Amino acid sequence: MFRDRTTGHNAESATEAEENxxxxxxxxxxxxxxxxSLQNSGESISKxxxxxxxxxxxxxxxxxxxxxxxxxxxxxxxxxxMAAEFASSTKLLIAAExxxxxxxxxxMEELSKISNIDVIQKFKVAKKIADIKNLMVLFFGASYGxxxxxxxxxxAGEI
Numbered sequence: 090m091f092r093d094r095t096t097g098h099n100a101e102s103a104t105e106a107e108e109n110x111x112x113x114x115x116x117x118x119x120x121x122x123x124x125x126s127l128q129n130s131g132e133s134i135s136k137x138x139x140x141x142x143x144x145x146x147x148x149x150x151x152x153x154x155x156x157x158x159x160x161x162x163x164x165x166x167x168x169x170x171m172a173a174e175f176a177s178s179t180k181l182l183i184a185a186e187x188x189x190x191x192x193x194x195x196x197m198e199e200l201s202k203i204s205n206i207d208v209i210q211k212f213k214v215a216k217k218i219a220d221i222k223n224l225m226v227l228f229f230g231a232s233y234g235x236x237x238x239x240x241x242x243x244x245a246g247e248i
Contacts, residue, residue: 192229193219199228203237206244214243224248 196218200211218224231239242248 189222189225192225196225196228199236200240202233203240206240210240210244214240217243217248 196215197211200206200214206214218228228236228239239248
């Protein structure tokens, strides 16, 4: 009943070898073999193989679908987080720029409080202070006496 699996008169094809192995494994697992099941095994094995391939393909498709859904969800969440961070950063930049513009407008007003400088000197100092960000921070953080010394140093070309 069993053929030589290599070559010769009783050699079997690869399909027959696979069917025999599956049949033998099934018989071994059941504790013996049933001749009636061996007769129909060729037909049932090919049906089982195609069903198994169908199940494997369906499972693979489901796994890929679920993975793509997870990636899409994570992408959407990341996009929302990035948009929120961008909005927050933009608000901070706008607030900083608004503060800088307000201070630029107040430079002339603050310089008017300092005596002994004429209008042209005020414009020169105001331009220098407005152009240099850190200088504006120093100017508005200084006391009246310190502002006077800062203005004198700017006019003297020391800053």
